[in-house]
Structures are given as structure tokens and as C-alpha cells.
Amino acid sequence: MVNSINNDEESVIIVLHEIYGINQHLKLICEQYSAAGYHVLCPNFVKSGDYFDYSREEEAYQYFIEHIGFYTMVDEVKSILLKAKSDYKYVFLLGFSVGATSAWICSDLENSVDGIICYYGSRIRDYESITPNCPVLLIFAEEEKSFNVRELTSSLGQKKFVDVHVLNGKHGFNDPFSNRYNEKCQQIAQDLADGFLIRVKEGPV
Numbered sequence: 751m752v753n754s755i756n757n758d759e760e761s762v763i764i765v766l767h768e769i770y771g772i773n774q775h776l777k778l779i780c781e782q783y784s785a786a787g788y789h790v791l792c793p794n795f796v797k798s799g800d801y802f803d804y805s806r807e808e809e810a811y812q813y814f815i816e817h818i819g820f821y822t823m824v825d826e827v828k829s830i831l832l833k834a835k836s837d838y839k840y841v842f843l844l845g846f847s848v849g850a851t852s853a854w855i856c857s858d859l860e861n862s863v864d865g866i867i868c869y870y871g872s873r874i875r876d877y878e879s880i881t882p883n884c885p886v887l888l889i890f891a892e893e894e895k896s897f898n899v900r901e902l903t904s905s906l907g908q909k910k911f912v913d914v915h916v917l918n919g920k921h922g923f924n925d926p927f928s929n930r931y932n933e934k935c936q937q938i939a940q941d942l943a944d945g946f947l948i949r950v951k952e953g954p955v
Contacts, residue, residue, distance in 0.1 A: 761840040761951065764830055765792040766823070766849025769810040771801030775925040779844070789838065793830060795823055804928060814848060820873070823852040831862045840864045840951055844943075847871060847921070857882035857911075865950040867943050870894075870921045875902050882911045887946040889939050893920045915942055 802810035845853035850871025
């Protein structure tokens with residue numbers, strides 16, 4: 751687990767990785783929020799401790815399906831949340847892709863998390879029936895191969911506590927180490943995330 755401590759901060763962000771594990775992008779995200787004054791936790795669900803290169807996407811996906819899965823990920827996150835909630839005033843989840851879907855699954859927990867940010871959690875469509883008990887910011891890419899983004903986001907956007915945005919990019923637009931990186935979308939998403947975190951800490955979203 752990547753663990754970055756700032757003793758002056760009362761907020762923690764738990765970062766949930768994609769199928770690739772804790773790669774350069776996730777380390778950059780952790781450094782960014784640590785520099786902003788948050789305590790950052792980034793559990794590694796790839797038990798080898800290593801991460802998959804993007805060229806090994808299919809292998810990484812199979813590893814996730816066979817050795818991790820959403821509910822294993824969620825169970826571990828729940829344990830982390832339980833401890834974090836006793837240690838911090840504000841607890842946030844920030845997930846990417848499968849990490850975003852896992853964060854979404856945790857959104858119906860009561861008194862465990864104060865806010866959730868999900869980047870392109872395409873499998874959220876399989877857990878659409880979940881009703882969040884905390885503010886959730888959903889950020890989707892407009893270009894997804896496997897489902898209709900507008901249909902899903904239209905449905906999700908009707909739920910209480912849920913704020914949905916669709917950006918004109920591809921799945922992975924936030925990752926500067928990916929060939930799908932879109933700087934404009936990344937900046938828009940960052941502004942949305944920053945504003946969301948501020949609003950949650952200031953009061954109801």
C-alpha cells in the first residue's frame with residue numbers, strides 16, 4: 751500500500767487502482783493529493799506487489815477476474831474505511847475504472863465515507879440499482895466501447911447525492927502515461943474533483 755502522511759490534515763483519500771495495479775499514474779495521483787495536504791492511502795490489490803504494463807491489458811484483466819474481483823476489492827476497502835473513519839474527520843474514496851466501480855459499490859454504506867469520486871467506472875452499469883448514502887461524483891468518458899454512456903449517466907444522474915459528468919474523451923483520459931490521455935479532459939475532471947472535495951467539507955453537496 752502506498753501510504754503518504756501529512757500530520758496536519760484531518761482528511762484522507764483512499765485511492766483505488768485500475769486493473770493494472772499501482773502504476774505511474776496512480777503514484778502521480780497519490781503525490782498530487784498528498785501535496786494538496788491530504789493523507790493518502792492506496793491499497794495494492796495485485797498481490798504480487800508489481801503492476802501490469804499497458805501492453806499487458808488482457809493479462810491484467812484476467813488477473814483481476816481470477817484473483818481479485820469486485821467483492822474482494824470491496825471487502826478490503828470496507829475494512830480500510832472502518833479504521834479510517836475512526837482516525838479522520840473526512841474520508842474520501844477516489845477510484846479509476848474497476849476501482850471506480852468498487853468505490854461505487856461502497857457508496858451505499860452508512861457513516862463510512864463522506865464522498866466518492868469515480869473516474870470512468872464502466873462496470874457501474876452492473877450495479878446501477880445501488881442507492882448512495884453519500885455524495886458521489888461520477889466522471890465518464892464519452893467514448894466507451896461496451897455500453898451507451900448517455901443512457902447510463904441519464905439514469906444515474908437521477909439518484910440523490912449523485913453528480914454525473916460526461917467528458918469528450920476516451921476511457922483513460924486522465925492518465926498522462928496512456929495514449930488515451932486528453933489534457934483538456936484531465937483538467938476539467940480535476941477541477942470537478944477539487945470542487946467536489948471542497949463542497950463536501952464545507953457542507954451538503
